[in-house]
Amino acid sequence: MSPQPEIRENVELEALNTLHVPARARFYVEVRSAGELAQSLGWAATEGLNVLILGGGSNLVFAGDFMGLVVRLAIRGRRWEHIDGHNATLVLGAGENWHEAVLYAARAGYRGIENLALIPGTAGAAPVQNIGAYGVELCDCLESVTALDRTTGELVVLENEQCRFAYRDSVFKQTPDRYVITEIRLGLSRSRPLMLGYRDLQEYLGDTQESSLDPLDVAEAVMAIRRRKLPDPDKVPNAGSFFKNPVVDGATFESLKARFPDIVAYPQEQGVKLAAAWLIDQCGWKGFRNERVGVHNRQALVLINHSCGSGSDILTLAERIRGSVTARFGVSLEMEPGIVGGPG
Numbered sequence: 001m002s003p004q005p006e007i008r009e010n011v012e013l014e015a016l017n018t019l020h021v022p023a024r025a026r027f028y029v030e031v032r033s034a035g036e037l038a039q040s041l042g043w044a045a046t047e048g049l050n051v052l053i054l055g056g057g058s059n060l061v062f063a064g065d066f067m068g069l070v071v072r073l074a075i076r077g078r079r080w081e082h083i084d085g086h087n088a089t090l091v092l093g094a095g096e097n098w099h100e101a102v103l104y105a106a107r108a109g110y111r112g113i114e115n116l117a118l119i120p121g122t123a124g125a126a127p128v129q130n131i132g133a134y135g136v137e138l139c140d141c142l143e144s145v146t147a148l149d150r151t152t153g154e155l156v157v158l159e160n161e162q163c164r165f166a167y168r169d170s171v172f173k174q175t176p177d178r179y180v181i182t183e184i185r186l187g188l189s190r191s192r193p194l195m196l197g198y199r200d201l202q203e204y205l206g207d208t209q210e211s212s213l214d215p216l217d218v219a220e221a222v223m224a225i226r227r228r229k230l231p232d233p234d235k236v237p238n239a240g241s242f243f244k245n246p247v248v249d250g251a252t253f254e255s256l257k258a259r260f261p262d263i264v265a266y267p268q269e270q271g272v273k274l275a276a277a278w279l280i281d282q283c284g285w286k287g288f289r290n291e292r293v294g295v296h297n298r299q300a301l302v303l304i305n306h307s308c309g310s311g312s313d314i315l316t317l318a319e320r321i322r323g324s325v326t327a328r329f330g331v332s333l334e335m336e337p338g339i340v341g342g343p344g
């Protein structure tokens with residue numbers, strides 16, 4: 001049995017979320033193993049407390065204090081398994097930094113996650129919203145996830161198909177109080193093709209031949225593009241893209257296209273995905289700021305905490321943006337980060 005890790009009271013969370021909004025946890029614990037996780041969840045159940053699982057805090061908005069137990073996943077460790085010819089499985093503890101893991105794999109010559117460089121947060125949170133960028137999603141190479149099933153208290157392994165991955169979605173998001181991910185397994189390869197089809201990447205790489213590139217080159221290209229476009233949350237507090245790209249049916253898209261010929265959209269297997277950034281930009285929000293919060297001046301999807309803004313300042317701005325996009329385009333924007341804490 002693992003020893004009970006130290007549970008602290010009344011802990012400030014401002015430094016533990018990338019929007020840097022102030023909020024307190026009534027109780028807070030950092031867990032370094034699946035055993036410590038089980039102990040902490042057991043303690044919360046005995047005390048009748050709600051639990052928030054926290055990774056790097058880059059996809060959350062604290063609407064206020066969290067009156068239960070915040071469990072920060074600090075389970076570390078990376079190892080290779082099943083090295084077989086060109087293929088290998090990279091196993092990551094849930095508390096591993098995602099971007100460092102991307103560089104670690106790329107430096108070893110393994111392909112699969114290099115397009116996901118510079119996404120903040122932890123490996124354990126990556127499956128929750130099936131992180132994606134530059135033409136690649138986590139589900140493209142995730143083999144399986146080990147998670148503690150809170151309904152049984154047992155560790156279970158969920159294979160890729162059982163994770164019910166979709167665009168920014170998974171079983172972990174659909175049943176938020178059920179699984180806590182302790183470890184993920186990624187199927188990587190030294191020989192699979194590099195994914196260079198995304199327009200920004202193509203423009204950046206120009207005439208460079210794929211055969212002259214390795215996965216580290218691609219990771220570095222993605223990092224350079226991202227640094228040009230997105231604010232660094234360590235310098236400018238933000239939570240990345242604040243809204244998902246909405247998917248509409250073909251008829252809705254045709255009617256929007258007739259009214260707004262420049263609309264930016266991407267055909268999907270089912271329906272058409274609209275660029276939320278374009279919709280927001282058209283409503284005049286890019287670069288907007290009040291005394292505390294605002295919208296990034298190069299990327300309309302990114303809301304920024306300029307100066308001592310609170311979670312509710314951010315959420316009020318998000319609601320105003322959503323309202324104006326609905327009024328102009330009749331399209332409803334869905335927030336990407338989860339809202340936690342606050343009244344109710």
Ligand SMILES: Cc1cc2nc3c(=O)[nH]c(=O)nc-3n(C[C@H](O)[C@H](O)[C@H](O)COP(=O)(O)OP(=O)(O)OC[C@H]3O[C@@H](n4cnc5c(N)ncnc54)[C@H](O)[C@@H]3O)c2cc1C
Pocket residue numbers: 018052053054055056057058059060073094119120121122123124125126128129130131132133172179180181182230231232233238239240241338
């Ligand atoms: C500047 C910036 C750029 C970003 N770019 C992208 C991008 O390109 N693509 C993209 O997809 N996302 C992007 N994001 C969003 C974010 O980085 C990812 O969603 C990331 O995976 C969140 O990781 P985290 O550890 O910070 O999770 P947190 O914010 O701590 O948690 C997010 C959610 O996951 C849950 N959770 C966390 N850990 C676990 C676990 N071990 N088990 C079960 N549930 C857990 C939490 O309870 C919460 O519901 C960006 C964010 C920022 C700030």
